[in-house]
Amino acid sequence: MNPFQYTRSLAAAGAIQSVLKEPHAHFLAGGTNLIDLIKMGVVTPERLVDINPLPLKGIEKTATGLRLGALATNSEVADHPLVLQGYPLLSLAINAGASPQLRNMATVGGNMMQRTRCNYFFDTAMPCNKRSPGSGCGALEGINRMHAIFGASPACIAVNPSDMNVAMVALDAVVHVKGPKGERKIPFADFHRLPGDHPEKDNTLERGELIMAVDLPAPAFSQHVAYLKIRDRTSYAFALVSVAAALKMDGNMITDARLAMGGVAHKPWRLHAAETFLKGKTPGDDTFKQAAQIAMQGAKAYRYNQFKLTMAPNAILQALKTASA
Amino acid sequence: MSTKPGKDPEKPEKEPAGEGLLSGTRRDFLKQSSLLSAIAFAPATVVKAAENQWPEKVADAFEKVDVHLEVNGTKYNVQVEPRTTLLDLLREQLNFTGTKKGCDRGQCGACTVHVNGVRINSCLSLAVTNEGKKITTIEGLANGDQLHPMQEAFIKHDGFQCGYCTSGQIMSAVALVKEGRTQSREQISEFMSGNICRCGAYSRIVKAIQEVKTNQS
Structure with a gap:
């Protein structure tokens, strides 16, 4: 280091x-x-400012929902009774990521700040516009099996690696940040950004801004949820494709739906059009296949990740079946 | 490295004497060139060390930080560079070499220890962030000559071959039982997935864990 x-x-x-x-x-x-990242030489800091002593570990009920302190660990969140009860999707997603040891260390805020796992980003001998702006994208014509099928740009086709983020965006979480200009709130969907011409910027934070907490709205999807993560091994691997699905049911009718994907874009990928389609429908393979088809509109694969164009809609179908069962 | 591109760094002794910084013996060259590159990347303390002509002491010139922590019940006050990981502190400074360095990147679990009773990867934890914490390593499990039940179970069920991952496996397994993640074979596998065994002793590791769990309940 x-x-x-x-x-x-x-x-x-x-x-x-x-x-x-x-x-x-x-x-x-x-x-x-x-x-x-420091060990790999990808990040070369002059100073680390240790925020672990800050009192940001709390998980507390608020007037409208639940507040997760930025320093609450992934395991503390995933195992918290109020999360298990009101936001089981979040618990499932967090436990699908990393290993128990890492979840005991990783925090809510840190997980949001997690950089891509693109090999070209990690390998300092390779070009990467995210690590070294202007050097090019090694993945575009390279081994791009893990890479994006939505929202990529010629400058970067990397994906956001987090599972937690996929559930957070599906649940309409809100991020609280504090910075030199004061405090502000950022809807989770606007926290991460698409690469465009500036893949070096993963998110919309300004320099010096610190994540303080993440607010979850009142529990609305506590029953019919599923988090399906498809990866190269059964556990402890990053997603090729993951799907967070949450349904609100009235008898046999879907009254509300939340759907998001991981491993497919530079940010957690919310599927609004498919959600709208599902409202008022009856659960069933045909309905779910149509929703998946809608969700996949605009998808674009590269040389080695063509399989994601088949895997992703199948994963959506399976996640919706599990959620509605 | 060199301030003179094109020169062969293998033959610095052929430099005419007195030609700038890189003159002198090969030994001096190496010393000086590594100092130069250190300066290029170094924070203010090192630049200061160089100004004061302390080339031998560059490594010591980085601001060291006092850390107070407890390892296996014994209190230690140590001074560490900020970049020292908990793993390196345990192994290199405190001689707890039972904790192993596998990948050193949080991908294998060989370095698993307990911090305040919770299992973590010590390779991704900076020593300085463990101020005031209580660490348990594999050396802290046994009670004198009496092995921890998990250690006994690993021996009984042959839960290892080469043994390199074993201390991490055992530390993880002890925590797993405490967490109550032993409801099924599948749950044990899932919650032990942070510990990789290249020899493939997994099924025996699961048996060892199941026995400890059964004996406890």
């Missing part, structure tokens, strides 16, 4: 100031991604 200085922060304002002071200072939370 490149040598760096270390600051232990006891207050958010101080941590933000510390990061703003130096161009290559980074916040450090669970470290499961950042330390790895």
Whole structure:
């Protein structure tokens, strides 16, 4: 690892100031991604500002829903009684990611900040516009099996690797951030961005802004949910394709639906059109296949990830069947 | 590396004396060139060290941080570079070499230890972030000569071949039982998936865990 200085922060304002002071200072939370990136030479910080002592670990009921502190660990969230009860989709998605050891370290905010797992991003000998803007995209004509089928640009076809994010975007979470200009809220769907001409920017945070908490709205999908993750091995691998499905049912009718995909885009990919289609329908293979077809509109594959064009709609069908069962 | 592109770094001793920084013996060259590259990437403390002509001490010049932590019931006050991982602190400074370095990237689980009773990958945890924490390593499981039941079970069921992943497997397995994730073979496999065994001792590891669980209930 490149040598760096270390600051232990006891207050958010101080941590933000510390990061703003130096161009290559980074916040450090669970470290499961950042330390790895530093070891690989992908990130070369001059200073790490340790925010772990900040009082942001709480998981608390609010007037409208549930607030997850940015430093609550993935396991604390996934195993929390209020999450299991009101937001089982989130629990399923988190437990589909990483390993128990990593989930004990990784935090809500850190998981949101997780960088892509694109091999060209990790390999400093390769071109990558996300790591080194202007150097080109190694994946575009390279081994792009894991890569995007939605929303990519000629500059970057990487995907967001998080499972938690897929559930968060489906559940309409809201992100609370604090920065040099004060506090603001960002709808989860607007937190991550598409690569466009600036793949080096994964999200819409401004420099020095710190994630404080994520708010979940009142529990609306506590029963008919499924998180299906398809990967190269049964567990402990990143998604080729994942699907978060949540249905609200009145008897045998779908009154509301949430659908999002992971492993297919630079951000967690919400499927609004398919959701709208499902409302008022009766669960069944034909309905779900049509929803999947709608969801796949605009998909574009590259040389090695053509299989995702078949895998993704099948995964949507299966997730909806499981959720409605 | 070199400030003089095109020169062969293998033959620096042929440089005429007194021609700038890179003159002198091969030994000096290596010292100086590594110092130069260190400066290029280094924070202020190192640049200061160089100004003060402390080339031998560059490695010590980085700001070290005091860390107080407890390992297997014993308190330690140590000084570490911020980039030192908990794994390296345990193995290299405190000599708890039972904890293994496998991938060093959080992908294999060989480095699993308990921090405040919770299993984590020590290779991805900076030592400095463990201030005030209680660490348990494989050396801390046995009670004197009496092995932990999980250690006994791994021996009985032959839950290993080469043994490199074993301390991580056992630390994970002890935590798994405590977490109550032993309801089925499938659940054990899923929640042990953070520990890779290249020898493929998985089915025996599961048997060892199931026995400990049965004996406890």
